[in-house]
Amino acid sequence: MSKYSIVYNKEYHSSPMSFWVHHDIDSNVWEYASKYKPELPKPIFSKGFPMLVIDALGHELRFSSIQEIEHFLEVVKQKNMPTSSQLASKRPMSIGLNSHWLSRLPVKLKPWRNRKKYIPILEDGLIAFIKTYS
Numbered sequence: 001m002s003k004y005s006i007v008y009n010k011e012y013h014s015s016p017m018s019f020w021v022h023h024d025i026d027s028n029v030w031e032y033a034s035k036y037k038p039e040l041p042k043p044i045f046s047k048g049f050p051m052l053v054i055d056a057l058g059h060e061l062r063f064s065s066i067q068e069i070e071h072f073l074e075v076v077k078q079k080n081m082p083t084s085s086q087l088a089s090k091r092p093m094s095i096g097l098n099s100h101w102l103s104r105l106p107v108k109l110k111p112w113r114n115r116k117k118y119i120p121i122l123e124d125g126l127i128a129f130i131k132t133y134s
Helices: 066-076 084-088 113-132
Strands: 004-010 050-055 060-062
Touching: 004 084, 004 113, 050 113, 060 066, 066 113
Parallel strands: none
Antiparallel strands: 004 050, 050 060
């Protein structure tokens, strides 16, 4: 069974997708940049930075922004997913294919028959995550 939760952190915590979705603008090192496109998420007053945590078939998936969830869904909703190489080529600066989020995704979560099981949970989580900013 898959489920989701939203946890709050006092400080921003990147997810495995952050580097691939939020491109650094003013630094050669992602962690040292002060500007990103799209921007990193802002904290929610009195709560902190939200993070969506999905329990997908016994594997934990973490997302720190709406854009990360949307990108993940865009990829996994395709019956024939693109390769890590194809996705990594869209990033101006790469850190290696083995570091790409898709290559790090557990094998159990890649087959279409398994993706169909956790995609609805992730879609529900996205709606709840968007509401945290309302």
